[in-house]
Amino acid sequence: MFLIHCPYCNEEREQEEFSPAGEAFIARPVEPEGISDEAWADYVFYRTNHKGYHWEQWVHSNGCRKYFMVERSTITHEILKVAAFGADISE
Amino acid sequence: MQKKYSWYSLLKAGLSGQDWDQAIPLVEPKSKYDVIIVGGGGHGLATAYYLAKECGITNIAVLEKGYIGGGNTARNTTIIRSNYLRDEASSLYEHAMKLWEGISEDLNFNVMFSQRGVYNLGHTLQDMRDIERRVNANVLNGIDAQVVTAKEIKEQIPIINTSQNARYPIMGSSYQPRGGVARHDGVAWGFARAAAMLGVDIIQDCEVVGIEVEEGRVKGVKTTRGDIMADRIGCVSAGHSSVLAKMAGLRLPIESHPLQAFVSEAMKPVLHTVVMSNAVHGYISQSDKGDLVIGAGIDGYSSYAQRGASRVIEHSAAAILEMFPIFSRVRMNRQWGGIVDVCPDACPIISPTKVQGLYFNCGWGTGGFKATPGSGHVFAHTIAQDKQHPLAVPFHLDRFTTGALIDEHGAAGVAH
Amino acid sequence: MTNSTTNFKPVFASTFESMTDDEGYLINQEGLSCLEICDKAIVILRASKDLEQTKKTAKENWGVDLPEPLCISQGNDSIQCFWISPDEYWLVHSQFQRDVLWQKQATLPEDMSLVDNTGAYGALHFKGDNVHKLLSRWMGYDLSGKLNIGKVVSTTLGQAPVVVYRETESELMILVRHSFSHYVAGLLTDSVKRL
Amino acid sequence: MRVEQLTSNQIDRSKPLTFIFNNKKYKGFEGDTLASALIANDALLFARSFKYGRKRGLIAAGVEEPNALVSLEMGGRYTPNLKATEIPLYDGLSAKSATNPNSFDLRAFIKPLHRFMPAGFYYKTFIKQAVWAKVEDSLRALSGFSEAPTEEDVDVYDHVHHHAEILIIGGGVAGMSAALEVLKSSDNERVILVDERSRLGGEIFNEFSSDEQSLKWFEEAVADLCGFAKEQRDRFMMLTRATAFAWHDQNYVEVLETHATGESLSSDGSQVRKTLHKIRAKEVILATGAHERPMLFEANDLTNIMLSQSVRRYLNEFGVVSGKKVVVYGNNDSIYQTAKDLHSSRIACTVIDVRSAEPLNTHAEKLKQSGVKVLQGYAIVKAYGSDKVEGIDIALATHQGTSWEIIGDSESLSCDLLVTSGGFNPVVHLDCHTGAKATFDETSQAFLPEKERANRQTCGAVSGVGAWQDTIIDGKNKAQLTLQSLGVVSETNGADLSENHANYFNVSEFFTPKSIINRPKVFLDLQNDVTTLDVALSIREGYRSIEHIKRYTAMGFGTDQGKTGNINGIAVAATILGKTMAEVGTTTFRPAYTGVDFGALAGRENGGLFDPQRFTTIHDSHVAKGAEFEIVGQWYRPWYYPKAGEDMHQAVHRECLAARTSLGMMDASTLGKIDVQGPDAREFLSRVYTNAWMKLAPGSCRYGLMCNEKGMIIDDGVSTCIRENHFIMTTTTGGAASVYSTLEMWLQTEWSHLDVHLNSVTDHYSTVAVVGPNARNLMKLLCQDVDFDRENFKFMQWREGAVCGVKARIMRISFSGELAYEINVEANYGRYIWDQVATVGEKYSITPYGTESMHVLRAEKGYIIVGQDTDGSMTPADVNMNWIVANNKPFSFIGQRSLSIAALSAENRFQLIGLLTKDAALVLPEGAHIVDRGGKSIGYVTSSYFSPILGRSIAMAQMQGGLSKIGETTIVKIVQEKQGLKEIPCEVSSSVFYDINGERVNGND
Ligand SMILES: Cc1cc2nc3c(=O)[nH]c(=O)nc-3n(C[C@H](O)[C@H](O)[C@H](O)COP(=O)(O)OP(=O)(O)OC[C@H]3O[C@@H](n4cnc5c(N)ncnc54)[C@H](O)[C@@H]3O)c2cc1C
């Protein structure tokens, strides 16, 4: 029951308003037909499932309905950063 | 030599004040073992036990980062059943069920396996279709299963609410008479003690922090208590499987999620069987101590913290009251969470990996306690022979690539 | 609406209708009233990826300055414009002047769009000192601390998705999806008994 | 017995009350708790212990009480397992011991057997499964406390959300002081103060005989706080009888408030029994105080062996005491406080201090001067008595460094009340719920909360601060730090605590010698009968971790969660293991701090409010027609419309024939509807559906199938092309929400370059389907501005027009195979249109039908229902719908790549076929299995009905390699009512049973 800052609403809201949408940065292969079954399985099923801070996707499902990215600790649930898609998350 | 548990020994100890032997001896890790099992949960300990008992390998260490049986084994609602839908899964769980039926004697340790029966309720027409399909499949596979009507449920469980006024009225249920519960701690300890009696080293407070791989073969592990060599390593670390995989440079098709449970204050027995409902998200039984043991739904985000959202607990309490309105003034005594390792097809992975000598047994998600003896048994054979036990074959990691998934979402439900 | 060639007389029926009193009140008591408002038209304006383009269009078409996040702005003829999401604005107007909103559809750039969603919502108007007391039983949003006048928020009431906005210090509006109206009316009238 | 009135008493002697306990009538006063009133009546026996069958009484006055469990009232207000110490007395109260100490149950017989029942007893016995199965239930019958309730609760529970800048948990001196400070030093910050007790003040009334200064401070502070609560109502809320029971991430604290009417009989059930407050606070100040722990010696569980502070509480707050000849024993100055209070109430007492007489203890000296016998440097070895404590054996204690040992012979002392104090356990529970660890502090000899945590302060006894004057300062200081963290003040002006502030009552080293630990019946956990020997045994057997000790002995598993016993248990384990307290550590603290009623957790989310009930705008018309409903997702859909005397089959028979022969109508409003617009709308549809969408013309509709990346069917529906770049997609009722969010996900995260907008318009439209050969005739009557000619308004086209005067979008689509139109209008006109269609349609005997008939009609045509004929593991090819897979679209549609994996086109996959029973009248049960000659399952029945139009049964099934077996005979097996398996021969057929060539869709002109 943590709070998440929605980068679009620009406000902290209860986790209940959001839905988790899995690990971030799992890009769909550009040419699915051109890759091996292994590479395809890696995209569809395999996950890093990192212990510690990682980037993941959430959607503000009961709010603005926007998907965005969150850097959250899977150990403490602490959130370091949130970012809209396409935003620069390097700094 | 360890003292056997029996009425006689109990009487003798009671009269003489003579001591019991160590069930779980304190040992220092050796520098090398034939097999290392990472993870001292029920599955890991069972694996070690069957390796020692049936596979002729006794130079084994079980490495546990905390205390044995302290992971999901300590946190689950202990529901045991084998009425799964797919042949592959039901064979595996039924294998476990058969082992459960003789496990206390085999281990010389009463794990309080109690076949009080399990009901899986249906609340919609589609639930009932699924139940019919599953029960028929079970019966064809020789697994005890029945479809029961709401009226029959009410006769067996008079305190259940079968009224049409419930938000999701109970339409019927599947019933497995041989299903039930067992004492979770006892399961871990019973396997540990029996394994230790066969010479297995059980080493606690020993976290594996690295896996040594050379030319595609495992060499050993790095731990918080030093390096330990082994030719074969079996990882049975449930919620932490991805962490161990990463140490060997692998990824797994797994996500770790919080799954919560809670118990009520203890009351006189009033619920004599296990009742589960996937549709309203509540799973309940009453333990021999008298507390209601209740399982909640899974939290959707990934986490290694053993806690989840209180909203999930509230919802489960509400679901339990939908089914058992008389529990409204009963109080929650304690609430906790575990970390479950969830696989995309709701089936486990019992498999060798690309790294020679490294095996994984994981992905049991919300429902692996019931498989404990079976899982350990087939995994032991898989490690010993470097070849999957026949019952484990469908659970190879390859299935995610070959497409041979075993979809158990229907029977595994949302939890347990 | 009516078709002149026949003698059909369409009957408008809101989903709250069977639960409100003759004057349209769901709740009407000391310190708290909840009245159903039936005359709102809601048209969704979806923005162009080019924000300037959107701003310009909104201004030209309806006289609205696009509101900041979680805000409401005013346009011509008392058209209200709600920020719902970065590319979604709701133009709220009287039912009977819905055409004022629609007329401009043809002039929209092709990457902007209008969707009529009037039929989807019931509107409840809350007034009185006990509004927060009632709503806080089902709403986790910080109404007293964060919902200032002119602010609009999409959130939940119980398990129903709603849009809530503040008109004055003691007046709030909540838009409820029609299919949830029995549920929402149920939870409000249940809680109000125990304020 | 009751003693004279003290100023700190909270009972109102002018209001006598009568109550019943264990079937006997007693008297008490307003302000009493059940526990204090029973002490006043000298009724001291509460329980018989589980394992040893020993009789037990009260040991404490607060929530830490382990023994005095009772059930309250009967019927709809019956409540199990309440602690007598937490029940305020009311007139007519009726309570019963959870385990009756006087009844002669099996437990009494177990008593002499306990030596054969060490910790872990069960694990060592009943090892044969068959034996265990026989005895388990009888053993089970012995366990548990109160009987379970038998009736539904008559009361209700509310949830309320709050937001505050500052939440203060605990309203003792520390919390009060902190609250006042934050209120005085800020203007707008919202403050909440909660305390579990009936009034504020915590332990202040027991502060050295409620010295006048402390009481004066208290009264002024209460007045100030009440002033704030009244005048600044918007920002200050003060709750008593409100327990913070859980603390979650980011200061989300759950508080359970019991209302005044809470347990009483007077409430009529409409009032709230309890409110669960959900508080989200920016800052939390934890001021939860400390629980006293008992001293250890043999038979320390006898009735009337109580905790020192609790005895003081009973005396000072309720004017009751349970003995006349008291021994007070302990290792800290709490015992002198109690002795002093007893002495001034003229109750004879002797003090035994385990600490040596050196250095000089001023409290001891003062007490001696007033004539109280004080023995310093003595330890109690053993207590004795039958029902209650009658005396003790003491021995001299010699001290060496931090430890002591008993020497010499023991001597006996008689007493009728034994009071002990072994130090204090700060109430760190809540602080540890999100994973913080308590650390053992040598100075205060206690586990203290973690020093620093973000947005949280601790003050008072919970952080190891002793005297009340220090506590006030500590409260203020922490309030200042809190305000600083909030940015309200920039600098803090803290005052210093006194030098000995951390020295809790001058506690001695936390230690009990092995000579005592090794005795029998030295109890640690009274509720679970855990003794020091159990801990020792657990360790010897290899269960060494404190978590193992807890689990092996059940220490701390009870309803008190080890509040008084756990820390002693840790100390004993430390001694046996030769480790420090810190090394042994605590077990994990978890919610709930004290029990929370399931009803309170659920709040109002039961029955109709358990989960939203969603209705279409036409619902009332269905109800009026007598419809039975089916739950689909959260929706209630008409299932069938029985006429008087009809069962479901008869109703469905009639409904189906009406649609096939003349006219039927159904409410299709629940289907998900998504408005898709934008320059890339077509491209988008082509990516998410398996089939082609680039050429669909405005005015037309098309059926589409949707897969996930695994290549499995997840949804289907018809999408309508409104304009070149504008479509309306329909989804299944149950799949609407997930399809919508999945589509948004693709758009936002993966294809953000596509210019498409999605909007859910499910609720905007009501949809009435008009189905049957007379559909066109009816439509002509309803709508004049549309040309319904079959050539001008073709199948899979749509038109806009006014239906009964309402603007409508009419689609000519069909899920029954008949000529059919779906009328979509703005939802507020849905009911009107439905009623009009019904009225005008009378001419053609129009018949409303529900989901059951819809299923029959579509099954006759072989149309699938996603989720019924598919189960998440079916590809389009599996359901014989390869015709809808366009493999050469430029963009690899979702799931396409997976479909090329070899296993997904294997020949023996489950494939959708039809089944025709040889006996045409026999309807296969859905879920029955198809078996091969060996009796192995090779498929199962997904949909099965009696088809009225065909006059025979039809079924759809998934069968391994089924498509290649059409025409063959196969066997379906079903479980016959538990009497074994029944075999039914069937013919494998195509899954299309009726109107194979699809001619009916045009109707008859
Ligand atoms: C709330 C809840 C309810 C459940 N209910 C049921 C149920 O009713 N029925 C059912 O069948 N199943 C249930 N389950 C699932 C079940 O608990 C698990 O599937 C099962 O216990 C897994 O056993 P295990 O031995 O694999 O894992 P665990 O018991 O978790 O053991 C894994 C061990 O590995 C250790 N470990 C991890 N990393 C390392 C490392 N690096 N080095 C050394 N050791 C390490 C951990 O400390 C842990 O002790 C439930 C789970 C939860 C959380």
Ligand SMILES: NC(=O)c1ccc[n+]([C@@H]2O[C@H](COP(=O)([O-])OP(=O)(O)OC[C@H]3O[C@@H](n4cnc5c(N)ncnc54)[C@H](O)[C@@H]3O)[C@@H](O)[C@H]2O)c1
């Ligand atoms: N108990 C001790 O160890 C001890 C030691 C030294 C001094 N004292 C005296 O005790 C007082 C200490 O003041 P203090 O304010 O720190 O403690 P306190 O014990 O006086 O007050 C704490 C209050 O918090 C309440 N509380 C505890 N947990 C709660 C929860 N989860 N939810 C709601 N309320 C909860 C308690 O019921 C109590 O009323 C002083 O008078 C001090 O001299 C006590």
Ligand SMILES: Cc1cc2nc3c(=O)[nH]c(=O)nc-3n(C[C@H](O)[C@H](O)[C@H](O)COP(=O)(O)O)c2cc1C
């Ligand atoms: C089946 C089962 C029954 C339990 N019964 C109790 C109980 O009666 N009392 C109790 O305090 N805890 C009970 N627990 C919970 C444990 O105390 C503990 O919370 C759980 O094992 C998780 O460990 P942790 O809280 O130490 O992290 C039970 C746990 C399980 C799995």
Ligand SMILES: [Zn+2]
């Ligand atoms: Zn948002």
